[in-house]
Amino acid sequence: MAPSNSASPLAPLLLLFLLLFAATDMADAVRSTPITPLIAFLQSLQSAALASLGSSGFDPKVYVDLPLKRDLASTQAAFDALPRVDGVVPAATLQRYVDEYFGVAGSDLLVAQPADFVAEPEGFLPKVERPEVRAWALQVHALWKNLSRRVADEVREQPERHTLLPLPGPVVVPGSRFREVYYWDSYWSIRGLLVSKMYETAKEIVRNLLSLVETYGFVLNGARAYYTNRSQPPLLSAMVFDIYERTGDMEFVKQAVPLLLKEHKFWNSEVHKVTVQDAQGHKHSLNRYNAMWDRPRPESGTIDEESAARLSSAAQRRNFYHQVASTAESGWDFSSRWMRNSSDLTTLATTSIIPVDLNAFIYKVSYG
Numbered sequence: 143m144a145p146s147n148s149a150s151p152l153a154p155l156l157l158l159f160l161l162l163f164a165a166t167d168m169a170d171a172v173r174s175t176p177i178t179p180l181i182a183f184l185q186s187l188q189s190a191a192l193a194s195l196g197s198s199g200f201d202p203k204v205y206v207d208l209p210l211k212r213d214l215a216s217t218q219a220a221f222d223a224l225p226r227v228d229g230v231v232p233a234a235t236l237q238r239y240v241d242e243y244f245g246v247a248g249s250d251l252l253v254a255q256p257a258d259f260v261a262e263p264e265g266f267l268p269k270v271e272r273p274e275v276r277a278w279a280l281q282v283h284a285l286w287k288n289l290s291r292r293v294a295d296e297v298r299e300q301p302e303r304h305t306l307l308p309l310p311g312p313v314v315v316p317g318s319r320f321r322e323v324y325y326w327d328s329y330w331s332i333r334g335l336l337v338s339k340m341y342e343t344a345k346e347i348v349r350n351l352l353s354l355v356e357t358y359g360f361v362l363n364g365a366r367a368y369y370t371n372r373s374q375p376p377l378l379s380a381m382v383f384d385i386y387e388r389t390g391d392m393e394f395v396k397q398a399v400p401l402l403l404k405e406h407k408f409w410n411s412e413v414h415k416v417t418v419q420d421a422q423g424h425k426h427s428l429n430r431y432n433a434m435w436d437r438p439r440p441e442s443g444t445i446d447e448e449s450a451a452r453l454s455s456a457a458q459r460r461n462f463y464h465q466v467a468s469t470a471e472s473g474w475d476f477s478s479r480w481m482r483n484s485s486d487l488t489t490l491a492t493t494s495i496i497p498v499d500l501n502a503f504i505y506k507v508s509y510g
């Protein structure tokens with residue numbers, strides 16, 4: 143690595159542009175624990191659907207988002223009993239089965255009116271004067287109504303039928319196929335909600351994310367059972383800080399702090415922490431993205447399997463899956479930034495990179 147001047151704690155950060163270091167391969171440390179029976183089943187449905195419907199316009203995420211209408215055992219038994227031609231369920235048969243046994247993907251999240259939404263908040267964007275620009279800004283502002291959701295009661299009553307996690311409060315979702323709340327998307331939503339003066343909605347999002355820290359020890363990538371093994375850029379304390387700056391609500395901060403400390407501990411524990419030594423022999427503790435996962439991401443299972451098919455050994459495929467999930471943890475997803483060979487996705491090496499943005503986020507949490 144390039145030598146760094148350890149006199150300034152900022153100096154190592156400035157030198158960290160995609161710095162490669164000799165990482166011990168975490169793939170070995172990632173233990174293959176079984177995924178939940180529900181996710182395993184929905185992934186087999188996903189593979190069957192790809193075989194039936196073909197890859198054109200196929201979105202694997204739809205299948206792991208399907209809420210069950212009945213219990214898993216009878217849903218699975220009916221699936222196993224479907225007629226197959228050369229191992230493939232005919233498309234029309236599969237469609238009938240899906241309609242009969244599942245709700246629509248996303249139907250377990252209900253549209254909710256945010257309580258603090260007003261069509262034109264007092265003092266909204268005071269510097270925007272041109273009427274047509276103001277009108278457009280108010281249209282964007284009105285989208286909060288479109289993106290606000292709450293978890294349906296049935297998810298709380300029968301969580302075993304849903305990959306959706308039962309969050310306590312209302313949420314704002316990114317939209318489209320991203321039906322559930324996401325970690326770092328929420329940071330940008332909150333920045334916008336503060337402009338829209340929807341302070342209570344912003345706090346509710348944070349309370350939901352804090353509840354994930356309480357349960358899992360960290361904020362999941364998103365509020366789904368299949369996201370429990372990776373996080374996203376740690377911006378929870380930045381959310382709390384930004385809300386505090388606007389509202390001065392110290393009680394809110396006080397409630398958050400213990401869980402913010404818990405999250406900080408997660409990012410500075412074995413999985414994400416690396417120690418690097420500079421030319422003067424000084425050691426620096428830094429962080430990397432490193433998902434606790436080494437199999438296809440359930441929401442993109444068929445895609446990851448196809449990408450990995452070119453790799454020849456099971457160990458290489460496991461490492462690839464681990465790198466793909468770790469790249470998803472970065473929040474930026476897939477680009478040459480994380481690849482050893484920019485035209486070959488299978489060379490993703492995210493866990494061997496110390497990202498300057500991640501380290502800046504964690505530095506801000508540690509030293510303000």
Ligand SMILES: *[C@@H]1O[C@H](CO)[C@@H](O)[C@H](O)[C@H]1NC(C)=O
Nearest residue numbers: 253254285287288289290317
């Ligand atoms: C949100 O807007 C999109 C695009 O205009 C529309 O298709 C969708 O039905 C809206 N959803 C809600 C919940 O208002």
Ligand SMILES: *[C@@H]1O[C@H](CO)[C@@H](O)[C@H](O)[C@H]1NC(C)=O
Nearest residue numbers: 173174175358370371434435
């Ligand atoms: C995935 O996460 C769950 C809960 O956070 C944990 O119990 C499990 O061990 C993790 N699995 C792997 C493969 O690390």
Ligand SMILES: *[C@@H]1O[C@H](CO)[C@@H](O)[C@H](O)[C@H]1NC(C)=O
Nearest residue numbers: 482483484485486487488489
């Ligand atoms: C990078 O990947 C491409 C596509 O697989 C391949 O053709 C090329 O030879 C690779 N380059 C190097 C330097 O390995």
